[in-house]
Amino acid sequence: MQSYFEEELAKLRKRIVKMFMLVNNQLEKAHLAVFTNDFESEDAAGKNENRIDKLDTKIDKLCQRIFALAQPVATDLRFIMSSLRIGNEIERIGDIALDIIVRAENVRSYQKVLKPYLVSELFDDVMKLTGSLSEAYANNNSELAREIVLSCKKTEESCKASFQEIISQMTTKSDVIVIATDLILIIRDLERITSHLENIAESIVFIAEGKRIRHQ
Numbered sequence: 001m002q003s004y005f006e007e008e009l010a011k012l013r014k015r016i017v018k019m020f021m022l023v024n025n026q027l028e029k030a031h032l033a034v035f036t037n038d039f040e041s042e043d044a045a046g047k048n049e050n051r052i053d054k055l056d057t058k059i060d061k062l063c064q065r066i067f068a069l070a071q072p073v074a075t076d077l078r079f080i081m082s083s084l085r086i087g088n089e090i091e092r093i094g095d096i097a098l099d100i101i102v103r104a105e106n107v108r109s110y111q112k113v114l115k116p117y118l119v120s121e122l123f124d125d126v127m128k129l130t131g132s133l134s135e136a137y138a139n140n141n142s143e144l145a146r147e148i149v150l151s152c153k154k155t156e157e158s159c160k161a162s163f164q165e166i167i168s169q170m171t172t173k174s175d176v177i178v179i180a181t182d183l184i185l186i187i188r189d190l191e192r193i194t195s196h197l198e199n200i201a202e203s204i205v206f207i208a209e210g211k212r213i214r215h216q
Helices: 002-035 042-070 074-104 111-117 119-138 142-169 174-209
Strands: none
Touching: 002 042, 002 074, 002 111, 002 119, 042 074, 074 174, 111 119, 111 142, 111 174, 119 142, 119 174, 142 174
């Protein structure tokens, strides 16, 4: 029974790590869709999103099976509950990334307008954070997760600064006005993704240390 339980926990960890991989791939697609003509179609991105959704459903069912058969307690219960939440957070990131891909067509032709607002750098930050979170989760590394929380806060502030800069220049630059709405929404989406990443990092700390660090 114990061997089966450990196998199920290992399967859960493996599926979460795979979700990280899929969503990072979706973020890369979103980045390409905004900044280059070398990107896959929305249909391809939609198929990738379907894989993320299906994996999230599988994780839900796996957790239900573990609860029913093993009745986990203490550290194992903390791991399962937090992993379930992490899977849901990753699924939401995938949804937001797909929204960016759909919106990308409206801003792609205005690269000179995009550059001053450091949108590409914000994408890079988000993708780096996602990769680091996958590592922190796979290795139960709460120290790395705590560092990621701080990095997420910095990225959120950068998103807010870019947003305010766009607002301030809308009255003086006509080329900004043309794409302002879509650009603002893309930056807001990146901010929302970063918020989900911060939630995941906090969950990893909880798994490893049993401590809630939100609002600290």
